[in-house]
Every structure is written in structure tokens, then in C-alpha cells.
Amino acid sequence: MDARRASRTVIDPKVRHVGFFTPSADALPARTQSGPATATPSPPLSESPASNSLSPVMIPPSRHLSDTVAIRTAAVPVPDSALRRLDSGEQVPVGSYNPSESLLGSSPVASSPSSRTGDGTLEFSEENSVQWYRRSGSGKMASSLPGGGFESVAALRMPLEVPGKSAEVVPKVQNEVPASSEQAKAKPTKAERRALQEAQRAAKAEGRKPTPVSGGGATSKPVKQSSQKKEMQKKETTAVASSVVASEKKGGDRPTDRRKDVPPPRMQFDDKSRVEKAKKRSVVNQTEAKNRVELFRHLPQYEQGTQLPDLESKFFQLDPMHPAIYKVGLKYLAGDISGGNARCIAMLKAFQEAISDYSTPPQKTLVRDLTAKISSYVSFFIECRPLSISMGNAIRFIKSRVAKLPLSLSESEAKSTLCSEIDRFLNDKIIVADKVIVRHAATKIRDGDVLLTYGSSCVVEMIFLYAHELGKQFRVVIVDSRPKLEGQALLHRLVAKGLTCTYTHINAVSYIMHEVTRVFLGAASVLSNGTVYSRVGTACVAMVAHAFCIPVLVCCEAYKFHERVQLDSICSNELGDPDAVAKVSGRTDVNYLENWANKDNLQLLNLMYDATPADYISMIVTDYGMIPPTSVPVIVREYGREHLY
């Protein structure tokens, strides 16, 4: 990791010249000129092949390319390095994010007509490939650099341009373009990280000087000011992050893109530098747990119980967060909503509310701004509790729908389309899917059966109730485990409905398995190697059932399927509150570990999920039918695309 980072610092400035810096640097004069700027670009506009709205956008890329080429061909190392020094050291402060620059291309650039030496058609052909990248780049750039003092860069830049003005540059431009665009495609994470770095640096710089922007805090005490500053940073960084996501999104839409096939790497919490960065970005202050389990360094292990009051106190400061989102996030954090479906539904409903209350800020496009908004909501959810796979899939769905919105739609139309899309997803993928699963699974219940289930799965509960309504005579065994004891709630509900239930704990599963005829299990996800990722303990139950030759039926909606593969329960998991392990509810005699945190040698591990190997599973009941675990990748492949992309 370190080696790679080192190399990047060498590359960094170069990338900057190609991708990010120049356009925005060029774009900025427009803003400073403000009034006259609109006047100046008009002549080049008329020159451009068509007076369509795209042309102003299309101009800057060519310009910035020629510009970079100019730097290269001119081989002026001195100003280059000077620029680099300036970039890295002095924190060039530029104005805050202004979308007009990137969107309308702020053609002011054209004020130097020299750059337009390349012929229009060529540029046009390349425009598509460059545009998306450039746009996001400039946005990122602009947002990361706080206001003022741009002139120094411009001053440096302008003279540089002059030598590169010659016509021979043009062919090189053509060569350059694919290279640069490809680079951008190939290393998205680099760009992302760089943007982050940039943002942090900028934030730091901002933190150092008293910013005139945060003038609102002038009257307040210094403490408050600092907190406000933090807020500022956060806002800024979330904006950056969202723009990064936006750029990725754009990249994902490109048909030639291969990245789509590979899921993005998950955050690894043993990577210190990234954790530090993530911490700075986060809304919730989390202190790392004292006695962390060595084996799970790569997963977040924070002190539990500190976030909730912290977040509650911040309620009025987090203005970008929609209240519905906030509410759901807090519920995740408090554990009031749990279970893959419930969490996913709550999230989608919150998104719906947020979308219906959403209005595009002036000078922004709905597609990009909304994607950014959603991304920031998602990162808030992640801070509350790591996403479940079902939520991840739903988010992917929403984002793809937002990105696919036709530009011709008005804002209200777009919003209502999105809301109905979400409704459709909720209905098709969850509610109707559950009904189909229940129908399928109920055919597998016969009179006299003894059905075992583990924990509390809403689908399995529905199956039992449905079969009971059908008048089938069967008995239910509920196996439960600490610390959540979700089975007790299920037991309550089933007994109230008149089902005969036997309750026991997971250790006794091999005792009770003698009398069981079928095992019904829920799942958080089914991975494409057939592994069932579910509440911890599911694997134990499936294993014992397998050992007793009792069929294991896993009931899982197809929207929870994921193309990831996993062999063990350690590489990817979620850790719960270790205190929940130490305290046994309702048992005052078990108090051996009252102040366990003081003991260095003792760690408590509260694992949330485990991975059940495919060979313990007899059948997966899903909305596409009843399939063996080996068919999961087929479902993922054939049907996953259909609704997500």
C-alpha cells in the first residue's frame, strides 16, 4: 500500500494537469469576470459547428488537452515544477463549487481563441469520451478549493499556453485524448482518493485561516466557531464524495466499461490511512473499541452506545440530511429496525420521502445532484450501521434509475417517476416476491411435519402462518441464540396465532433435531457461490440438520442475491456490541464479566452473520422458484441485470 502511494505522489501532478486542474483553472476567470464573461464567449460560440448547448461544454476539453500538451511539448520543466510546488504546498484557494462552470462550460475559456486551433469535428467526436470525466473533475476540483487567489495559477498558466499555440499540437491532442480518458477510466479509485486528499488539504487550510465564508459565526464563541468549521468541512467533504460517486456513476454508464462486473472493494478497517480519511469524513464520531478482536481488525470495531446521543445532539446541525433519512438512520443505530427486508423497506421509504421533498438547487441538474444526495444519505446510513446486502442492491437499483432518468423530464415528473420506481421495487421485489416464496414453500409442508427455524425471519414466519391457514397440521421448533434472542418475539407471535411451538437454544439443536422433518431458514443474502450469508448460527443449524439428513430450505428473495463470493465468515462480516455478550439478560447470576473492558487479554466477539456452505443447503426458495444453491449465479446473472441496469 505504501509503495503504491509513494508512486502516486510522483504521478499526481501529472494527472492533475491532464485531468483536473486545467479546465477549472480556465473556467474560473469566467466567474471572476462574471458580467462580461457572457459577452466574450459569444463569438466562439457562433463559430462552433452548431449553436447547440453542447458546444460550450465541448470546447474546454480540447482546450485543456491542448493546454496540457502545450506544457509537455513545450517541455518547460521549471514552471511545471513550480506549479506542482504551488499545488501541493500552498493550497491554491479557489472559490466554492459553482456548477455553472462545469455545466455550461463557462466558455470564457474561449476567450483565448488560440486554443481552438483544433478543428471542430474532431473535438466533437471526442467530446463524448471526455466530457463526463472532465465535468466531474472540474466539479470536484472547484469544490475542493476554497475561494480567492486563483490568479496566481492563472498567471502561471497563461504564459505557458502561448508557446503551445502552434498548429502542430493538434494531432498530438488526438493522440492524447484516448490515453487520458483511458487513464481516467482505469484508475477511478485514484482519482477518488486524490479528490479526497485534496479536499482534506483544502479543509485543513481553511481551518487554519479564519474564513470569511463562515461569517455567520462571527458573533459566536470560538468553540462554536470551530464546531461550525467542522460542519463546513463535513459538508464540503460530503459534497466531494458525492461528486466522486457521480463521476463513477457516469463512468459506469459507459457501455465499454468493465468495472461494472467487479464489485468495488469494501472498506478494510485495518488500512490505517483509509480509516483516518474515513473518520474525517464521517458525521458520527466513533471511538474505537478498546479490546479489539485481532482476527477482525479489518472490520469496524467501535465503542457502542456513543453514537446515538452524539447524533441526536447534532440533529439541527446536519441540515443536508433529510429528517426521514435521519430518523431511519437513528433507528438502525438503536437497533429498532433489523432484518434485511425491514431495513431495506425503511430505507426505500425514507428515500421516497426525501426524493419527494427534493428540489433541484439552482444551476444543478437533478440527475447529478440527486445521485450525490443519495450517496450522502447512504454514507450516513453506513455510519449508523453497515449496509446489508439487500440495502446495497436496492441502492444500486435507485442509483441506476436516477442515472437513467431521461433528461427531457421535468423535475416533478422525474421525482414521481423515481417514487413510482421505488414503489415498484418495494412491491415486486419484496412484497410480491415474499408472497410467491410463501406459496412455493408451503407446498413443502405436509401434515405431521415438525419444522425447525432459527432466529426470526419474516418470510419463514409468513410461510408458517400461511401453512397454518391452509389447515396443515404441523409443529414448529424455534431455535434461538444469544445475544439477540429474536426467536422469542417470533415465538410470541406464532403462539398467539395458535401454532404449536417448541422453543430451545442453539446448543440444544442436535437434541431437538431428532424429531425435526424440515428446516426453514431465512437469509440476509445468497452469494453467487451458493453460500448463504445469514444471521450467525444459521450455519450451525444447517450443519446439524445436514448431519441428521434433514432437508434445509433457505427462503430468500432474489433481490438479496449478490454476485460476491465468500468462503468463510471472517473476511466480511459485521460486529455487534461486545457488551451484549458480557451481559446475560434476565440472569443475574451470570456476572463474571462485569468490567471486562479493563482486562487486556479478554476480547468479546459478537459476530452478526455467518456463511453457510452451499452443501448444507438442500434448496433455496426464491421468487423465481425453488432452486439448488448451484443455480444462484444463474439467477444473479440472468435476472440481476434486468432490474438493476
Next chain:
Amino acid sequence: MPDVHTLVNDFVIKLKRRKIEGSQATAKLTAELLRSVISSQRVPYTNQAGALIDAVNAVGEQLIAANPVELAVGNIVRRVLHIIREEDLSLTTAAMAGLNMSTVSDDEDDGDRDNYPVLSAAVVAAAARSTLRPPSLQTLLEDIPDAAAIPHTSSSGDSEGKSKSADKSSRSRKLKHDVIEAVNELIQDICTCHEQIAEQAVEHIHHNEVILTLGSSKTVLEFLFAAKEKKRSFRVFVAEGAPRYQGHLLAKELVARGLQTTLITDSAVFAMISRVNMVIVGAHAVMANGGVIAPVGLNMVALAAQRHAVPFVVLAGSHKLCPLYPHNPEVLLNELRSPSELLDFGEFSDCMDFRSGTGSPLLHVVNPTFDYVPPKLVSLFITDTGGHNPSYMYRLIADYYSADDLVVQRRPGTGS
């Protein structure tokens, strides 16, 4: 013998009320009780061994009936019976030697022998024949008349024995003395079996090993600690062992002794076992086929260990070796504890009212105490005599018990 009677009754009541926890404690108390039974038992003139065996049998039957699941009681009763037989045998052989050679044995023995009343050579020969010969079907068959003879000597138990053998022969004193000595040794063995097992720890635990255990067992604690003492550094995962949560206690003790310990929930066993090098657990009892009656949850652990090819090692003192072969042990050698350990009565009081049409309650709670781990899931037994395969258990057991005692029962005539 009122005091012995009260002792026995007290112990029976304790067993019935499950006041004694742990097979070691039970074994020790049983052995001590039997020692006092033997010492207070007046032995008849002839067939002293038979009288002792009968007395022990009578008490043993009560004790086993008091808590049939606590196999250690039966084990100890059988061990004591075996000791009596062995001592009797050795005395008889010594007597035979005295008769045949009548010379060079040491003085004390000679004196004893001289005091011997008229003991017909035929009786001695028969006894010697039956005891000296290796166990075979024929011996079993030939024993029958002998065994049948026993009841009428001590059919009415203690009182008759007392009245009949007013004069204590020194031979009987000798036998009793030897038996009590041997029972003392047995008690000693039971007390020190931890150390003897723990001594082997270093041979089985290597550096940086990751060990998983479930619940709490004193043997396991001592075993791990012995390895720690020998400067091995290793990590221990402790599954808490619901519903008793003894794992918490074990974790606390291990940490107090400086071991790296991670407490996990029982449900996480399968997830964690792939990173574990060895599973070390204690047992409640080891059956003759190599199967283990163990705290609930261990069958699951054993299955998970088998799946990941992790050695499953059972530590068991010799008092846990049971000469019986299990039949349906999950049910017959199990005990269901109170549901209150799983469900809060108050919380579920409303569920108690629901009844199905036939009037049987809708809600059942199952809380078994033990699990049966079949021998094929066990990699190794470590007893105080060393490590053994499950398939060897029957042979090991043959060393400790005699075939006659497998069924501890008063002879048919005596039964009420």
C-alpha cells in the same frame, strides 16, 4: 448402622435434588461414602468379599437410582466393586501360594495364613480357579452358583451380617483393610486426575495455537493453564455455553491467569472454527464405545470441527469412563432443566394460556443438559493414563471394571 444409613440417605437426597455438580465432585463423594459403607460393614466368616460386594451393590443401586444421569456414581460403585474383587483375588492367590508352598512369604502374611480357619482346599482351589482364569464365558457360567450362594449369606443386609460374624477374623480385617486402602487410592486418583491430565498439555499444544472450548470444565482450565505455565503462548476462544454460561466463568479465569482469551457466542462456533487449530473440551462421561456424554452444544462443535478437520480432543479423568454402551443416549442419558433458564416466565405468561384443541399447551420449552458426541467425531481422548483413540476406550475400561459389575443390582432374592 445408623450413621452410614443417614450418610447414604443424605447423599441420595443430594443426588436427587441435583445438589452436587460436576462428575468429579460426585465421584469423590461417592467413593468416600462407599469407603465408610465398607468400613462399617461387618463381614461374615466366609465369603467376606461376597458380603462386601453385596453391601456396596445395595448402596450403589440406591445411588444410581437417585441420579441415573450422573454416570460417575455408577462408575465409582463399579470401581469399588472391582477393587473388592481384585483384593479378594490377590488374597486368594496369596493364600494359594501359602497353601502350596507354605514357606517363604513374609511373616505377617504367614501369621494371617496361620490364623486361617479351616478353609477347605477345594474352596480355595475353586476361588483361585475362578479368579485366576482370564474372563471367559465359562467363568461367567461357573460363577453363578457362587453368586447364588452369596445372597443367602447376606440376604438381609447389614443386620444379618453383623449377627453372623460376631467374631472378626483377621483375614476379613485384612481384606477390608486392603479394600479401604485401595478406595483411598481411588479417591486420591480422582483428586489428582487434573494434574495428571494437565501434565500432558505441552505435548498437545504448540506455540501460537488457537484453541476453542465450550462452557467450562476444571480439567480444561488446568490443562490450558499447564501449557501456559510451560511458556506456550496461544489463544483461546471460549464459547459461552448457553444456558449455563459457564464460558464466562472460564474466560474470566483464563484471563486472570494471563491467557489471550476471546469469548464468543455459541452461534459463532461455526464461523470461528475455521480459524481454530484444536478443540479441547471436557466431558460428562465417556461411554464404552468411545462416545461422549458432554455438556449441551458439544455435538454441534464436534460436527463443525469435523467439517473443518480440526482435532476434537476430549479430556476425561478415569472416573468418567463408563463401562456401559449407550443406547439412544440423547434421550436416555439426558436431563431436561428448567425452562426458566431460556424464557422469562413473566414475559411468557400470556403464552401459557394458549391451548390447542386437545388441551395440550402450545408452548414447549426444551432445555437439555447433555449432548452425545458419537465416537467418530472424537479425535482423541486424554485421560490420566495418557492419550487414547475412541476405539480403544472399551479396552481401557476393561482395566477398571470387572465384567460382573456392569449391572449394579441387588441379587434377585434380596429385592423388595
